[in-house]
Amino acid sequence: MYESSSELAENKLLMLYVLKSIKNPISNNQLTEIILENNFINYFTFQQYLSELEESNFVEYHEVNDKKLLILTKKGDNVLSLFKDRISPSKISITNEYIKEKIESIKRELTIHADYTLGSNDSFIVDLKAIENESLLMELKLSVPSKNQATLICNRWKENPSDIYTNIINLLIS
Template identity: 55%
Template sequence: MFEDTLELAENKLLLLFIFEKIKFPVSNNQITQIILENNFINYFTLQQYLNELLSSNFLKYTNETGNHRLIITEKGIRVLSLFVNRISEDKIKAVKDYLSKKLSSIKKEVTITADYTIGKNDNFIVNLKAVENDSILIDIKLNVGSNKDAKDLCHKWKNNSSDLYNKIIQLLINEN
């Protein structure tokens, strides 16, 4: 029983540690991926812990870019600073190693979004967006005629948003 309580506390502190190290809001899917790829906690327990951390105001949802993202609160940072020594060195090292390799791709996922919905007359509305430091750089909505076109646009935007953004800006600036 005592070991279960220690493990629960360590896992919740580990989650707070990850959020504190990331330093920007992430989706539930992204935190789930980090946890599962490192085999820290199983999926169902993770979701329970996230809900408990939200209820305790150690984490909160933000909706700055139209997407629900999780971020650590000041209260969460204070608790983590008091009890960070309760997280095993192995887990801290694993998190730091993982984030040093994956942080830029996680950040790219947060700042570059592409999705689509079905519009009127069986058309698809594609929304392509790039955000940097909570400022929207570009937010384009396009109406396309097929599901395939919508998926292709989303895929191209996610994989090549920087070049596409620069080309759009150049076209608009240089056009007479």
């Protein structure tokens, strides 16, 4: 069933509102999660709206540390400031609460990178990065013999990056 034009406008404005509220570029996946977990829009409609917002130059993707991240453009910010009152107060309240609860994990996802690729001799190359304020704090590449080890290292890095970073620095300094 098709939405009314006011619902369509409200949903697109809500997407712009989320981007403005987070105050940082975020991934498509993160924006999708925020919208879907709060049952605002279904996935396919969300992706269509996002594409339309991008075509209208209200949002755009930027490449940041090998990640494609969404930002609110000046044009999108202007539209939001003009029409923000069309977003229902309950949706704004739900969004604000959600962001307040999840902002630390959202930031961690943006600043911590961990993945692995198949290397030579059936080994795996693990690539770990820590980024702060768009500056690289640390990058570590390791060669490990098994996929299990590569996955374990990536998971541990994602779970506790600050302790691991601090331990590595302390080991190197002392």
